[in-house]
Amino acid sequence: MxxxxxxxxxxxxxxxxxxxxxxxxxxxxxxxxxxxxxxxxxxxxxxxxxxxxxxxxxxxxxxxxxxxxxxxxxxxxxxxxxxxxxxxxxxxxxxxxxxxxxxxxxAPAQAKSPVQVKVPEEKDIPAGTEMKSTTVREALRDAMAEEMRRDDSVFVMGEEVAEYQGAYKVTQGLLDEFSDRRVIDTPITEHGFAGLGVGAAFAGLRPIVEFMTFNFAMQAIDQIINSAAKTLYMSGGQMGCPIVFRGPNGAAARVAAQHSQDYAAWYAHIPGMKVVQPYSAADAKGLLKSAIRDPNPVVFLENEILYGRSFDVPALDDYTVPLGKAKIWREGDDVTIVSFGIGMTYALEAADELAKEGISAEVIDLRTIRPMDTETVVKSIMKTNRCVTVEEGFPVCSIGNYLSATIMQEAFDYLDAPVINCTGKDVPMPYAANLEKLALTSTKEVMDAVKAVTYR
Amino acid sequence: MATRSRAKKNSASMEELLNYYREMLQIRRFEEKAGQLYGMGLIGGFCHLYIGQEAVVVGLEATSKEGDQRITTYRDHGHMLACGMDPKGVMAELTGREGGYSKGKGGSMHMFSKEKEFYGGHGIVGANVPLGAGLAFANKYNGNDNVCYTYFGDGAANQGQVYEAFNMAALWKLPVIFVIENNQYAMGTSQKRSTSTPAIYTRGEAFGIPGEEVDGMDVLAVKAAGEKAVAHCRKGDGPYILEVKTYRYRGHSMSDPAKYRTREEVQKMREERDPIEAVRKLILDGNYASEDDLKAIDKEIKEIINDSADFAKESPEPALEELWTDVYAEELPQDDAA
Structure with a gap:
């Protein structure tokens, strides 16, 4: 037949x-x-x-x-x-x-056909700057390539980064340009090569350590926290550790519990660590360049589902975005939605839908989780008086929890409703498609939360 | 490939022997003083003394050159003194004072000196081994012939990440000497009870790393083995393992009653194998110096150590503002030192 x-x-x-x-x-x-x-x-x-x-x-x-x-x-x-x-x-x-x-x-994040996301004009981008549609994947690669051209002490190491051209193709083309001296395939030994990277950073090199995914970085978390983040303090300021740990983080699609977890809250807990989780391609590029130049260890949390999404990236020779600055994606008066990383897809979609129903949402992308730009958030809440946070991580001790506490301490009198945290559910990620969808947060949950805090 | 080395009998010069004597004695007197200050409550927390193991680090430091790096675990006071760090700064760190190497914020287990290429002082067993391989990686990356001495104990030798580091160091021919200071006890667990195969120096064979067992109570044997290892690394032939058999006279840390071994065992080591006594005997037998000359050295060291203790007591506690400094760097501190 x-x-x-x-x-x-x-x-x-x-x-x-x-x-x-x-x-x-x-x-x-x-x-x-x-x-x-x-x-x-x-x-x-x-x-x-x-x-x-x-x-x-x-x-x-x-x-x-x-x-x-x-x-x-x-x-x-x-x-x-x-x-x-x-x-x-x-x-x-x-x-x-x-x-x-x-x-x-x-996964739900992909369920909508890819839409070209419009990034509002930014103050730090000169008017008339040419914009180029770029995927997050390419933006990350461009950031590394530009920094490697700029500084010989920058190198990238990890599993499959060189000859395989990156397990998720983020390091595509780097081996050809920079040779195996600076683009280094490692054995599958996260604990060992994370430590080796930290040692190289102590010696003044600027390693970019790629984890195939951050799930595997749990093997290396002692080196990331005890060796990389704490040494400056323990040495009384003598010994810095200029290293970037990067790779995909959070839920991908149908890879279940051991491969689907957002580590933002884990690393954000650690003094001495900087934690970045970009959403757009422009931010991915600008923030990664800043992270590589930063004298401190930076955990740079990417997202596999966002890798293929295209955004406008300014065609500038050296486009950087400072760490520790949130970005207001759209202004609004009725509620502040705070998110980061892939959570922004729900936040922005919800804002679009809510606009149709006459609710004006201000959407803030934290971009850097630590140091966190709570000032921008608090200022916004003083205007809107209501807040919903959105993230894919687990609910207990989440980034949203920290934001809620900060908002309560710094803007209690401005709040007209309790802050609601939209998060992933408090369960290990299931495999079944329907359960996976249920375990993640969603645009609908964000909309419902906004309606609850605005009493609609 | 793995061998047991036997040092040739005394071929060291008078100057060398006197130098080893002085260096080892300084470590011992420093540690005795640290133990005393601990008993007085001036030093807190964990404090791991190096008494008995002095020949290991003194013998190996004698093989180093400017630019070489060293990194070790938490039993680190000896390593700092041997690479030329100021006893005052080390002792003041033990007492948690402003004049300490880490401004009082690191303590016994966490001290560093970029100037002396001393990269710590690490409190997590085994974690400094990949770090040492990383320092060696930087040497190779930068195209220099510096070597990184990476020290760890027989206990750490059972950690998985040690073998991850062995593999990468061998794969990439990194100039790193893995120095296993085998003092026979991982805290209270004897090697017999923790280690399936006692010859740790053979553990690099699977990775193609040459290894050697060395008598760590004999500073000349340590130096001879160290020279061989350093030459191997500097030539670009990759890592080398030295398992240095040594013995600590004191407990694992100050709070260890050491019930896991007999008093007689310790006493026998002290009487028969003490590394300082051995060098002292070589000096006197060879008529390199008189009893009086050595007494003068003893006195001089006693003064240095007393000064360091005075400094460590007098140096003020760090200013309260120091709580908030050095969490993040504005600029890379290594750049200033370079």
Whole structure:
């Protein structure tokens, strides 16, 4: 029976891809394991293999086609001598059940088709500056490349950063430009290479240590906290540790409990540490450049789901964003929504929806978690008198909790309602798609919280 | 590849021997004084004395050159004195005073000197081993021939991150000497009870790192082994392991009653293997100096140590504002020292 071959999902976060090249043509006989096509995801070019044997009846998507959605039929395969045109009308039960499974895979953050996010003009960007649409992934790479060109003491090390071009392709191209002296593949030994990086920083180098994800940095947390963050103090100011620990943090999609956790609150707890969690590509670039130049250890928390999102980035030779400064994304009068990182997607979406209902929300992106720009938040609350915080981390001892306490201490008389913290649920991340969705916070939760604090 | 080394009999010059005597004695007198000040309540918290192990660091420091780095664990007072740090600054850190190397904020286990390339003083067992490999990484990155002496104990040798560091150091041929100061007790647990294979110096074999067992009560043997190791590292041949068999006379820390070993065991070591006595005997037997000459050295050291204790008592406690300083750097402090 003729069967449709569907565009495969080749990574947990892939929604669409480019059909780069067909390795077979109509009429070819293929058997299981033969390479059918090369498919380019946002991270890599992958070979796509045949699962069944048969004859390629019809190629439905021409090679070179970009933006082919996962589960789109790309070819028809059938038995020899079969009339393949029949397949176009018949929907084989087997493949449709498969497609359902993968179609529901994306996490809530991706559920909306990618929208070009508009970044309001910033004061530190000169008027008339050309803006270039850039993915967060490229912005991070550009930041590292620019800083490595600027300062020979900057190098990057981690698992798969060099020859593999980055497990999430963030370090793509760096090996070619900077050689294996400065782009260093490490063994899978987080504790060891984090410590080695800290030692190199003591000696005055400026390491960028990439963790494939921050979940694995728990293996190295002693070196990050006890060795990197505390040594300046313990040495009476003699021994600084200019190092950046960076990598994806928080929930990706369908990777379950051990690979889905936001560490913002963990690292923000530590004096001596700076903690950054950017949302936009411009901030990712500007903040990473500042982090690399900073004389202190910086934990730089990225997000896999945001890597592929595009934002306008100022086309400046040396665009930096200072650490410790929040950004007001949109101004409003009725409520202040404070978030950071991927939480901003919910905050901004909620603000858009609320605007339609006549609620004007001011949205603040903390950008740096430590030192935290509470001044900007408090000032905003003095205007709006209400606050909702949004983050994906667990609720107990969350960033939202700290903000709530700070707001209570510094702006108690200005509050017209208790602050509400929208957070991830107090459970390990489940695998099942529906439960995962439930475990994360959502635009709806943010909207409900805003309505609660504005008594609507 | 792993070997037990035997030092050639005394080929050291008079100057060298007198120098070792002086250095080792200074550490011992310093530690005795620290123990005394601890008993008086002037030093608090954890305080790990180096008495008995002096030959290890003195022998190895004799093989270093300007630019070489050293990093160790919390039993660190000896290392600081041996690399030329001021006993006053070290003692005042022990008493938690403004004149201490860390302005009183680090204490016994956390002291540093960028000037002397002393990178601590680390309180987490095993954590300084990857750090040492990182310092060596910087040497290689910067293209110099400096070597990093990374000291740790037989207890730390069982930590996983030590082997992560061994692997990377060997893989990248980092100029690091892993000095395992085997004093036979990880706090109260004898090596027999904690370590599956007693020959720790062979633990680098799986990584292709040469290792050697060294008599750590013999400063000349330590120096000879150190020279070999340093030459290996400086040449660019990668890391080297020295397992230096030593013995601490005092407890693990000041609060350790040391019930896990007999008084006789300690006494036997002190009487038969004391590293300072051994050098003293070489000096006297070789007629390099008279009893009176050595007495003069003893007196001179006693004065240095007494001065350091006086300084450590008189130096004021840090100003209360110091609580809030040195949490974040405005500029990289290393740049000033460079």
């Amino acid at each position: 003729a069967t449709e071959i569907l565009m495969p999902a080749l990574s947990p976060t892939m929604e669409e891809g480019t059909l780069a090249k067909w390795m077979v043509k109509e009429g070819d006989t293929v058997s299981s394991g033969d390479i059918l096509a090369e498919i380019e995801t946002d991270k890599a070019t992958m070979e796509f293999e045949a699962v069944d044997e048969g004859v390629i009846g019809k190629i439905l998507i021409a090679e070179g086609t970009e933006g082919v959605k996962v589960n789109t039929p790309i070819a028809i395969i059938g038995e020899e001598g079969e009339n393949m045109s029949a397949a176009e009308t018949s929907a084989p039960a087997e493949s449709s059940s498969e497609s359902e499974e993968t179609a529901e895979a994306p």
